Each structure stands twice: as C-alpha cells, then as structure tokens.
Amino acid sequence: MDIYNNHKRLFGAAIILFIALTMFAAVFPALNSQNNNAPLPESKPLTSDEVAGKGIFIREGCIACHTQQVRNVDMDKMWGIRPSIAADYARNVRTDVWRNTANLMGSERTGPDLMNIGNRQPSEDWHLLHLYNPRSVVSQSIMPAYSWLFEVKDYAFPGDVVVNVPDEFRKGITGKIVATKEALELVAYLKSFKQLKLPDGKPTPLFLYGKELKPALPGTTSKLNTELDGAALYASNCQSCHQENGEGLKGAFPPLKGSPVVLDKDPKVQLTIIMKGYNGRVSEGYGIMPPVGTNNNLKPQEIVAIMNHERTSWGNTGRKVTLTEIKEMFNQIKSGTVAK
Template sequence: MNFHRNHWLLLGTIFFGFIGLAFIIAILPAQWMQSNTAPLPQAKPLSDLEQRGLEVYIAEGCVACHTQQVRPLPMDSPWGRPAAAADYALLGPMDIWRPYSPAVLGSARTGPDLSNVGARQSSETWQYLHLYNPRSVVKDSIMPAYPWLFEPATGVEGDAPVMTVPEAYAPKGGKVVPTPQGQALVAYLLALRQIPIEGAGSMAKASTTKNSQAGGSTKSGPGDDASAKGATLYANNCASCHQANGQGLPGTFPPLAGNAVVLAEDPSEHIDTILHGAQGRTIDGTEYASPMPGFADQLDDDQVAAIINHERTSWGNDAPTVTAEDVAGRREAGGK
C-alpha cells in the first residue's frame, strides 16, 4: 500500500495521531495531576468577591503580560519562592460552561510575576492607584491604565473606598472610587499570596539566594557594600509607595525625606513601623489613612537594618544608623 499516496489515510493518521499524543502527553497527565495534587495545608479557596476578581482579571487580559508561575531561577527570586503544583490545586472551573481551570499561569513576562503580589504589595490604596494610572505610583511603568474600573467621587460613595489621585494624573475633583469590578479585581490581587513551603524558601530567602549568586551577601560586615544593599532592598520593597526619591505621594504615602520618625535619635519607632506597619498617622499636618504593611515576615533583621540605614542617610537625611541587633531587640519586644 502506498501510504504516502493515500491522502485520506495520511491525513487521518496525522489527525488521530495528534489527538492521541495530545491525550497521552498533555491531557491525561494534567487530569491526573489535578486529581492527585492536594492544596497546601494553609490554602483557602477564593471568596465570592475574589472569585469575581479572578473573572475580571481574565476579562481584562491581565494574563497577557503577567505570569503566576515563579521559575526556580535567580531572575525570578524577587517575585517569591518557586511555584509548586499545590499552589494551583484550588483553582477550579469558572462555571459549568467553562469546565476547565482558567489559564492564569501565563507565559509573557512583560510585567512582574503576580504569584505573591498580595504579600509583596499589600497596600490596597497602592493597588487602586496603580490600576487607575500606573504612572501615578511607578513613573516608568508601561502598563496601560484602567480608568473604566473607576468612577468620579461624588461625596456619598457608600462602602467604596475614595482614592485621592496624585495631581498630575487626577481627574476633575481629584478623587475617584472603584467600581464593583475594580474592587473585586483588587481583592483578587491581594489574595495572591504564596504559602511558605519548607525547604523552598520564603521571599526574603529567595532574595538572599539571588544576592549570594550575584557574589554579594545579605549580612553586613567588613567589605560589604551596605549602602548598595540598602538601596536595592528599598527599591524592591519601599520605593513603589515612598518613591525612589523618598518624597512619597502627597496625601497618599508620606515622604521619608525630612520625616521626623526617620530623623529621630531613637530609632525604635522607625524600626517598629517597618516591622509591624502603620496606619492613620498625621505627618507634618497631613493625615495618611492608607495602611502600611509590616515586613516582619518578609525581611530578616539585617535586611530591615539596611533599609532603615538607607532611609536615614539618603535624600538629605542625616540620622544615626542602626544595627541588626537593634532590629532584633525591637522584633523580640513586639512593639508597634
């Protein structure tokens, strides 16, 4: 039989061969993995609001630029620990019409990976401003704005949070409120928090690994470039809110340049703020309602000290520096 001359036989072999290989190589292993992979012990299913946020995330095409799969590579270490199959065990079908889990892993890394964005950037206010106009909080961002997820503030907004937008990007009136879709999307983004896996390393440990592989060290000591380390840690953890120049965002995130807490002789309040966060403080006559997250679980004592020393010696600040031992003492005291 001239197999190569029988077009129908050749086409049928190719077609059914492809279907068979797809089942063997992709579909059956995926079904087995989904059926036999248990979620991590501390994992919780998405709430109704977060589930709606996932639908908005998919509808707005966020997966086109953002992944949710941290690779075991040094370049991915700032985004969290390497992803594991158990991270996706609770990601089920959207509804009866969409019987497969949504494709949120992504492949394009135009923007940062979002697997741990809820822990990495836990400020609800920052997330809203970033959606309204990314340039309002990240000057060089190339992410498109999503103003249709917001409405002008009218004075009576119910439970919707009112966002004061920086003047350069503000609409008429200067304030906006997120729509239900915007609130759901931010709730979903804040729910994206990796659960630590023993042996896999935390976000802070991952950063330590990257630094070590680059030939550096996260421990201060003779010969270390402590200033560069503090600047890097500040850029990765603080600059998105307080800005690279330490000026913050007026009325939203306080400045660190000339800040009385940063310049204080006694660094206790400065250390406590970074370890445990803060909310509702009045600085230089301006009230800042946006909560600042604490970094006690993400950063070790030496890293916190490096950030504090960077803040105390940058942008014209000239205050006494601290040591990792100072941070350890405040951490043990548990003060806020």
C-alpha cells in the same frame, strides 16, 4: 496491505490510534497530576469578588504583560519566597462541564510577576492608585491607566472607596475619585496572590543558577560581603509608596523625608512599623501601611540597610543604627516581647 485499499479500516485505525495517544499523552497524565497535587493546607478558594476580579483581569488583557509563575532561577527570587509548584494551582478547577478554568500563568513579563503580589504589596490604597494611573506611584511605568474603572462624584457616599490621587494626576478633576465595584473586585483578585509555605516534610524547590560571592582576599574586606545596598533594598520594598525622593504622595502615602519617626534617635518605632505595619494616620487620609518587613521576610541586615538609607537620605540627618541593636529589637518583635 489491504488496509490501505479499504478506507473504512484506514480511518478506523487512525481514529483508534488518535484516541489511544490522547489517553496516554494527555488524559492519564492529567488525572495523575490532579490526584497527586492537592491544594496546599492553608490555601483558600477564591471568594465571589475574587472570581469576578479574575474575569476582569482576563477581560482587560492583564495576562499579556504579567505572569503568575515564579520560576526556579535565581533572578526570580524577587518575585516570591520559592519557585512555584503544581499545588499552587490545584484550586483552579473546572468552571462547569463545558468550560475549563483559565490558568493565567502567562509567558511574558512586560510587567512584574504577580504570583506573590498579595504579600509584596497588600495595600488596597496602592493598588487602586496604581490602577487609576500607574505613573502616580511608579514614574517609569509603561502600564496603561485603567481610569474607566473609577468614577467621579461631587460627594462620596457611605461605603464609597475614595482614591486619593495626587493633584498632578487628576487632570483638572475637582470631585471625588471613587473606585467602582469592578475596580475593587480586580484589587481583591490581585491581593489573593499569596505564596504559602510548604507543609513540613515537603521539600522546598531551590532557586538555581545563582551567582556565588567570591571570598575576599586575606587581609582585605569586601564591601559586597559586609554591607548591603540600602538604596536598592529601599527601591524594591518601600519606594513604590514612599517614592524615590522620600516625599511620599500627598494624601496617599506619608513622606519619610523629615519624618520624626525616621529621625528619632531611638529606632524602636521605625523598626516596629516596618515589621508590624501602621494605621495611626488613617484619620489624615493615609492608607494602612502593611508589615513590609514581615511580608517580605526581610533579615535584620536588610532592615538595617533600609533604615540607614532612610535616615541619611533626602537631607535627613538621623543617627545610623547598628546591626547589634536592631537584631535584638528584631528578635523581640518576632517573639512578641518587644517593650511598649
């Protein structure tokens, strides 16, 4: 064929074929995806602080160890309320004509997925302490400390955000440890990660490949089917702040060991704090507790398991609560009719 002997025709045909393939394999699918995946109704664009925090997230290499995608496999249930969909990323628009906005979905989980961390852990105090020294809140953590995002001052000025670091992690520092603007921006970005419920009528993706519980044999009972593991639920929902030993962190998170609230025969206050959060100890230097039960969509059975674990661990001798009494209070709190 003459085309093979004419370099102009050969290279021209190659260029035309490349452009055609690019349009059909990349450009047209991208336009279709963009037109059919609008942001979810309740989603909001990132604020200026959150945008700056995203830049710090990229600069510090956080994407190397953290993903931002909840996969549709059962093992990812702990990271979000549902598998991620394209609409979750629809607000990631181009920075300008020349630059595309980075989609930081990641591919490795040396650390936990962050797609719903704003709901799982909405406490600014926890995030700042975790950034300063991860071992102060998670003893087994292998995450590096980002202490350069903080500064030490002899005196805290109005507007300064002081981080209450436990003595064993201060390394001889006697002044006030204050979060810099960059630390606050990074935390603002992390707290913006909140999975939203899908609009009515839009099918919710399913988690696949879950383990099926085998029914107990006639005449027997299965502990797996009748009781939930309170220690495991406590570890995944409460331990990062109140610690495995229930002693909390001095000046940061109050202890549950020996707590009058936990030991109270009436579980109403304990349940209300779990479901609605608590800010009554801010004057003592403790941060605001988020509504863990609501944020993590805990069911009454799970809450009972957690409460009984707290009431009977670390030397606590509180009365165990029953599902019947907690379910009644749970429904009252959810409906806003709980008695004062």
